[in-house]
Amino acid sequence: MKEVTVEELKSKIDNNEDFQLIDVRETxxxxxxxxxxxxIPLSGILIEVDKISKDKPVIMQCRSGKRSAQAVMILExxxxxxxxxxxxxxxxWKAEIDPELDVY
Structure with missing residues (x-):
């Protein structure tokens, strides 16, 4: 499974790269x-699969990386x-990029 670091994600955002970010946490x-x-919560990933791009890079994200890894496996x-x-x-992201970010 391909992994992206938070630093790589920040670089993609800062450079306005064309990619899709999917957050699989609950609403x-x-x-x-x-x-x-x-x-798109993990529980609905297959229901909403049509919202996920197939023609550009997609980065899956959650709280710690576990649920998003599950989403990647399901979608692959x-x-x-x-x-x-x-x-x-x-x-x-909070630890490396934005210490002010509210997380639970």
Missing amino acids: FEYEVSNLGGLN QQGFDNLANLSGGILA
Whole structure:
């Protein structure tokens, strides 16, 4: 499974690269804090699969990287080959990029 660090993600955002960020946390978690990605909770990932791009890089993100890794595995079984997991999730983003970010 391909992984992306929070530093690599920040660089992609800063450089306005064309990619899609999917946050697979539950909606209440997303509402506490998010990185601007599309919120598709892991439990609904197959229901909302049509919202996930197949023609540009997609980075899956959650709180720590575990649920997003599950999402990558599920979607790869559906034929996706453009996915990466955000290593460490939003907790790593807080630790490395934005210490002011609210996390639970």
